Amino acid sequence: MSHFSYRNGVLHAEQTSLSALAEQYATPLYVYSKQALVENFSAYADACRAHERGAAADAALVCYSVKSNSNLAVLNILAQLGSGFDIVSGGELLRVIAAGGDPRKVIFSGVGKGRDEMRLALSHDILCFNVESIPELHRLNAIAGETGQRARVSLRVNPNVDAKTHPYISTGLKENKFGVAYEDAMDCYRTAAALPNIDVVGIDCHIGSQLLDDAPLLEALDKVIDLVDLLAQEDIVLHHLDIGGGIGIIYDDEVPVAVGDYLKRLFGRINAWREAKYQGKGIKVLFEPGRSIVGNAGVLLTEVQYLKHGAEKNFAVVDAAMNDLMRPALYEAYHGVQQVEQHRDSAARTYDVVGPVCESGDWLARNRTLALQEGDLLAVMSAGAYGMTMASNYNTRPRAAEVMVDGDKAHLVRQRESAAQLFALESIISRG
Ligand SMILES: *Cc1c(COP(=O)(O)O)cnc(C)c1O
Numbered sequence: 551m552s553h554f555s556y557r558n559g560v561l562h563a564e565q566t567s568l569s570a571l572a573e574q575y576a577t578p579l580y581v582y583s584k585q586a587l588v589e590n591f592s593a594y595a596d597a598c599r600a601h602e603r604g605a606a607a608d609a610a611l612v613c614y615s616v617k618s619n620s621n622l623a624v625l626n627i628l629a630q631l632g633s634g635f636d637i638v639s640g641g642e643l644l645r646v647i648a649a650g651g652d653p654r655k656v657i658f659s660g661v662g663k664g665r666d667e668m669r670l671a672l673s674h675d676i677l678c679f680n681v682e683s684i685p686e687l688h689r690l691n692a693i694a695g696e697t698g699q700r701a702r703v704s705l706r707v708n709p710n711v712d713a714k715t716h717p718y719i720s721t722g723l724k725e726n727k728f729g730v731a732y733e734d735a736m737d738c739y740r741t742a743a744a745l746p747n748i749d750v751v752g753i754d755c756h757i758g759s760q761l762l763d764d765a766p767l768l769e770a771l772d773k774v775i776d777l778v779d780l781l782a783q784e785d786i787v788l789h790h791l792d793i794g795g796g797i798g799i800i801y802d803d804e805v806p807v808a809v810g811d812y813l814k815r816l817f818g819r820i821n822a823w824r825e826a827k828y829q830g831k832g833i834k835v836l837f838e839p840g841r842s843i844v845g846n847a848g849v850l851l852t853e854v855q856y857l858k859h860g861a862e863k864n865f866a867v868v869d870a871a872m873n874d875l876m877r878p879a880l881y882e883a884y885h886g887v888q889q890v891e892q893h894r895d896s897a898a899r900t901y902d903v904v905g906p907v908c909e910s911g912d913w914l915a916r917n918r919t920l921a922l923q924e925g926d927l928l929a930v931m932s933a934g935a936y937g938m939t940m941a942s943n944y945n946t947r948p949r950a951a952e953v954m955v956d957g958d959k960a961h962l963v964r965q966r967e968s969a970a971q972l973f974a975l976e977s978i979i980s981r982g
Contacts, residue, residue: 552586552846553583553585553586553847554583554849554888554929554931556892559891559892560890560891560892561888561889561890561891561929563581563582563583563849563955564583564584564585564955564956564957564958565957565958566955566957566958566959566960568581568849568851568890568927568929569890569891569927571851571953571955571960572851572853572890572927574960575951575953575960575962575966576951576966577851577852577853577869577870577927577950578850578851578852578869578870578871578874578950579850579851579852579950579951579952579953580848580849580850580851580933580934580937580938580950580951580952580953580964581848581849581850581851581929581952581953581955581960582619582621582623582624582844582847582848582934582952582953582954582955582963583847583848583955584627584954584955584956585956585957586846586847586934587624587627587628587843587844587847588627588631590809590842590843590844590846590847591612591614591628591631591633591843592631593808593809593810593842594612594809594813594837594839594843595612595631595632595633596810597809597810597813597814597817598610598611598612598813598835598837600817601813601817601821601835604817604821605821605824605832606832608834609832609834609835610834610835610836610837611634611655611790611834611835611836611837612633612634612836612837612839613633613634613635613636613655613656613657613792613836613837613838614628614633614634614635614636614838614839614840614843615635615636615795615838615839615840615841616635616636616637616638616642616645616646616840617637617638617642617840617936617939618840618841618843618844618845618934618935618936618939619840619844619848619934619935619936619937619938619939620642620645620939621938621952621954621963621964622645622648622649622963623649623952623954623961623963624844624954624963625645625646625649625650625651626649626650626651627954628651628843629646629649629650629651629652630650633651633655634651634652634655634656634657634677634836635651635655635656635657636656636657636659636680636795636838636840637656637657637658637659638658638659638660639660639667640664640666640667640670640671643656643658643667643670643671643674643676644670647674653674653675653676654675654676654677655677656671656674656676656677657676657677657678657679657680657704657754657792657836657838658671658676658678658679658680659680659682659706659754659756659838660680660682661682661683661686661727661728663679663686663689663690665689665693668689668690668693668694668701669693669697672693672694672697672699672701673697676702677702678702678703678704678751678752678790679701679702679703679704680704680705680706680754680792681703681704681705681706681742682705682706682728682729682730683730684730684738684741687703687738687741687742687745687748688745690703690747690748691745691746691747691748692747694747694748695746695747699747700747700748700749701747701748701749702749702751702752703742703748703749703750703751703752704750704751704752704753704754704788704790704792705729705730705735705738705739705742705750705752705753705754706728706729706730706754706755706756707729707730707731707732707735707753707754707755707773707774707777708726708728708729708730708731708732708755709732709755709757709769709770709773709774710731710732710773711757711766711769711770711773712766713757713758713759713761713766713796714761714762714763714766715758715759715760715761715762715796715798728756729755729756732773732777735777736777736780736781736784739781739784739786740784740786743786750786750788751788751789751790752788752789752790752791752792752836753774753777753778753781753788753790753791753792754791754792754793754794754836754838755770755774755792755793755794756794756795756796756838757770757794757796758796759795759796759798759840759841760796760798760799760841761796761797761798761806761807762798762804762805762806762807763807764797764807764811764812764815764816767793767794767796767797767812767816768815768816768819770793770794771793771816771819771820772819774791774793775791775819775820775823778791778833779827788833789833789834790833790834790835790836791820791833791834791835791836792835792836792837792838793816793835793836793837794837794838795837795838795839795840795841795842796839796841797809797812797839797841797842798841798842799841799842799845799846799932799935800846800932801883801884801885801886801931801932802884802886806842809839809842816835817835820833820835840935840936841935841936843935844934844935845932845934845935845936846931846932846934847934848932848933848934848935848937849929849930849931849932849933849934850870850874850875850929850930850933850937850950851870851890851927851928851929851930852868852869852870852874852914852927852928852929852930853868853869853925853926853927853928854866854867854868854922854923854924854925854926854927854928855867855868855869855906855924856924857901857922857923857924859899863902864899864900864901864902865901865902865903865904866901866902866903866904866920866922866928867904867905867906868903868904868905868914868928869905869906870905870914870930870950871905871906871907871912871914871945871947872905872907872909872911872912872913872914872944873905873907873941873942873943873944873945873947873949874905874937874938874941874947874949874950875914875930875933875937875940875941876936876940876941876942877936877937877940878913878914878915879909879911879912879913880940884915885914885915885930885931885932885933886930886931886932887903887914887915887918887920887928887929887930887931888928888929888931889920889921889922889926889927889928889929890926890927890928890929891926891927895921896921896922896923897921898919898920898921899919899920899921899922900917900918900919901917901918901919901920901922902915902916902917902918903915903916903918903920903928903930906945906947907944907945907947908945914930915930938950938952938964943967943972946969946972946973948966948967948968948969948971948972949966949967950966951964951965951966952964
């Protein structure tokens with residue numbers, strides 16, 4: 551169920567009017583629905599709980615992918631629901647801790663972890679490093695040695711399955727930079743197991759994002775399971791298996807697999823495998839979802855500044871831009887655009903919705919039929935994931951404010967930046 555719907559002709563987030571929010575906090579403005587966030591997380595948590603009744607307690611952990619939306623309020627709500635976190639930088643670890651998240655439920659992904667980031671993560675005793683290469687393994691071993699610790703490690707294997715998604719968000723093919731090749735995985739595990747300051751605890755993969763079908767994920771699972779069995783034969787017994795994130799959401803007319811259905815199939819296979827083959831203790835299952843938890847829980851509110859009606863095209867110039875929501879410019883991504891107030895008298899025309907940034911790539915939506923007047927409010931839909939986290943200050947544009955709606959209450963969870971803050975860290979060189 552969508553938590554963004556019309557009431558008396560005005561688009562609301564839960565019971566809160568988006569017109570009222572724009573009035574109070576100005577635009578561009580990100581608005582999130584707490585209830586949507588809770589429900590999307592619960593789709594994972596409930597399936598995991600059902601699975602745990604059949605397996606061991608504590609047999610699954612959802613590690614929300616922080617990079618999809620890292621606002622402290624979002625992280626805090628998920629932490630209260632028991633979420634773990636998948637991070638890709640030291641900065642994200644500090645965010646998780648600031649938001650009240652448990653660092654021992656944190657897994658650290660990414661191909662380029664720095665030394666300081668490794669030290670920081672070790673000092674907080676995170677659950678696991680998802681290691682993506684042999685050189686990274688050696689660096690981590692050395693740093694853990696310096697600090698007198700053992701680093702818990704999972705290897706990210708690249709199962710070479712086609713996620714059938716946009717090339718920029720497909721990560722599980724041989725040609726991608728992520729993970730170690732499937733064929734090399736056994737050797738990498740042998741290397742890792744022999745290192746003195748490394749504890750091999752898991753295996754992970756993440757094959758891509760915005761997957762509509764779970765077949766590629768189940769195919770990846772089968773390949774990962776094969777490796778777990780082969781490793782067990784060499785006495786490398788893993789404690790967890792992490793299948794990554796990647797379930798897609800509705801932006802336009804997509805029909806993504808329901809999270810509950812996917813997890814039912816996935817746990818079905820895992821249970822069948824356990825009974826048939828796997829000799830080890832109950833293996834824990836980890837997930838790294840981002841978009842499917844937060845994507846449809848947020849919209850970007852923007853105000854129409856000017857209408858330009860031309861011979862070839864009509865443009866609606868709005869006050870949000872590619873620096874606020876980069877996905878259209880970066881991936882030619884589609885976002886729905888809804889008028890916050892319905893029933894306007896003006897005639898409907900076909901518009902490109904564009905921002906003020908000096909780039910032709912600065913558009914948010916193309917060829918949309920809208921009946922617009924200057925000053926109208928638009929909601930760019932499904933903007934909760936990879937929206938604010940990808941925002942920049944290009945054109946010295948302060949980033950948007952963020953509001954979390956809970957029923958009929960709105961909480962400002964990030965203030966709008968001021969222009970002065972944007973250059974506060976800069977200085978001019980003094981004349982010698
Ligand atoms: C981005 C990312 C995710 C989250 O992907 P979604 O498509 O948002 O679910 C999970 N794991 C890793 C390693 C990632 O890089």
